[in-house]
Amino acid sequence: MPEITFLPLEKTVSVDPGTLLSDAARSAGIPVDLPCGGKGVCGRCLARVVSGTVTSDAAAPEGFAAVCRSRVGDGPVTLKVGASHAEEDGRFSGAPEEISLEPELQFDGPPLAERVNLTVPEPKAGDGLSDLDRFSRALSAALGDMPEVPLGVLVGLPDALRETGGTVAARVYRGRGHVISVGAERKWGLAADIGTTTVAAHLVDLDTGLIAASQAAYNAQIDRGLDVISRIHYARTPERRDELKTKIVNTLNALIETMAAETGVSADDIAAVSLAGNTTMIHLLLGVQPEYIRLAPYTPAALDTPVYRAGELGLRACPYAPVRMAPAVGSYVGGDILSGLLCTRLAEPGSAPMLLIDIGTNGELVLGGEDFLLACACSAGPAFEGGGIRHGCRASRGAIERVALDGEGNVTDCSVIGNAPATGLCGSGAISLTAELFRRGLVDASGHFAPNAPLTGDREFRVSGDVTFSETDIDNLIRAKAAVFSACRTLLAMVGLDFSDLGQVYVAGGFGRYLDLEDAATIGLLPRVGSLRFLGNASLTGAYLTLMHGGARDKLAELAGRVTYIDLSTEPGYMDEYTAALFLPHTTLRM
Secondary structure (H helix, E strand, C coil), X not given: CCEEEEECCCEEEECCCCCEHHHHHHHCCCCCCCCCCCCCCCCCCEEEEEECCEEECCCCCCCEEECCCEEECCCCEEEECCCCHHHCCECCCCCCCCCCCCXXXXXXXXXXXXXXXXXXXXXCCCCCCCHHHHHHHHHHHHHCCCCECCHHHHHHHHHHHHHCCCEEEEEEEXXXXXXXXXXXXXXXXXXXXXXXXXXXXXXXXXXXXXXXXXXXXXXXXXXXXXXXXXXXXXXXXXXXXXXHHHHHHHHHHHHHHHHHXXXXXXXXXXEEEEEEECHHHHHHHHCCCCHHHCCCCCCCCCCCCCCEEHHHHCCCCCCCCEEEECCCCCCCCCHHHHHHHCCCCCCCCCCCCEEEEECCCCEEEEEECCCCEEEEEECCCHHHHCCCCCCECCCECCEEEEEEECCCCCEEEEEEHHHCCCCEECHHHHHHHHHHHHHCCCEXXXXXXXXXXXXXXXXXXXXXXXEEECHHHHHHHHHHHHHHHHHHHHHHHHCCCCHXXXXXXXXXXXXXXXXXXXXXXXXXXXXXXXXXXXEECHHHHHHHHHHHCHHHHHHHHHHHHHCEECCHHHCHHHHHHHHHCCCCCCCXXXX
């Protein structure tokens, strides 16, 4: 078996001839990014072939190989691989994010793991009752039915009853009907948004609703595809699906452990988990084949998944903690956007038509009023995360997030995350720069540089140091914003409305937190309307609400039944709208 050595980490692994270099790297524990999911089209996984020979069916510069499409031969090979996303210092806040929803929206009802205070009679000689009999009778009297008692709960029941003289608190999940725990310990819940790029979570006191800690991190799956289609492509074998499942479970567990350490909470005392994510992310979390999401007729394995237990999924929590995943309404409109609806007045009686836009790697939209809810998704692509831009990067240390120019095109201000040397442009930085170039007349409506634009010899605009911005970069950004804007226009046209008819436009998504709304309107990503409200991570807020309130869970189920999913690929007017939006800001300048 030939040996493959990876530099600069100097790790060596023996593999069979014909093994993909990416699989060899994985077996050696080497993190290598595969942004296109292994299709060999992005050129971002190139490794230098220091010695040896590999075979490849993907184009690469001389002396390099695309590790996702190159295979080991019969002899030893030494490769030098670049840095992966795992080495980035992302822009994540550990401070609890303020819950943002309309003030008149209130939910009640018990948390997902309901506390039931019981007084269980002490055992008496000759009564013929076991500890389980007495506990079951007390619980049945309190609830009106008798949930299942898992083995692990039964194991600890005798001591729990005697330590407290029979006065105990049982944590119960009523939906599936099982006891989670018995004892006097304080219990916690986890609410999390599983995004394609980032995962954000709250650790919540189930009795008070207090958010004790918040954390976020990159979804570790991103080194196997930047967007859902690339990730679906990568997950085509059972081994790779297991790999992707392990990556997201590890991401969640790392967040749990960080928050538990921060607060002194035992992860075993997490008694309930509420998750929101797009349809593909939920499939990958469960290890379910996602391939049919992208193939006609675009049928997912499940839209509303059963409530599983944390132990079944490998989550770091009480093994009997219920894990509730927000229902999806279509292949590309998932539980994340549905959870976000809980923060809005879109479906409230008497409300004017409103629009919710969740901007991320995938754009998801819901248009609604008292009598209708229409939802769709558009493939914005990775440009908002820095993908498709030559010097693009995620919002990590060294990323340029905002740029200001004078009338001559000189950079007067360049805001860099972490106050570090600039290494690239993140999504908000690319939007800011494009807006400034357009406002200053240095870029025309088609995205081409004006004759008076100060450019390098390669006809690129120098932002800072080696970081430049080209017409190709602008074109990729225009295509991404056009996908979102044209989706908005298509939904509105289907019900005979225009932006001026909307009572409110909500903007959600972690990316939007750092987005300047004026810049977004200048390039035509968002409409210019009178009432534009930013919700933050509405998906995470919705997950929190469904963790804490039965009323929110009921509302979510109602919304899932009301939303009509629109497949834009079947809408004849969508491509016309998309073509019209391929300008700055777009052909309808009044918007």
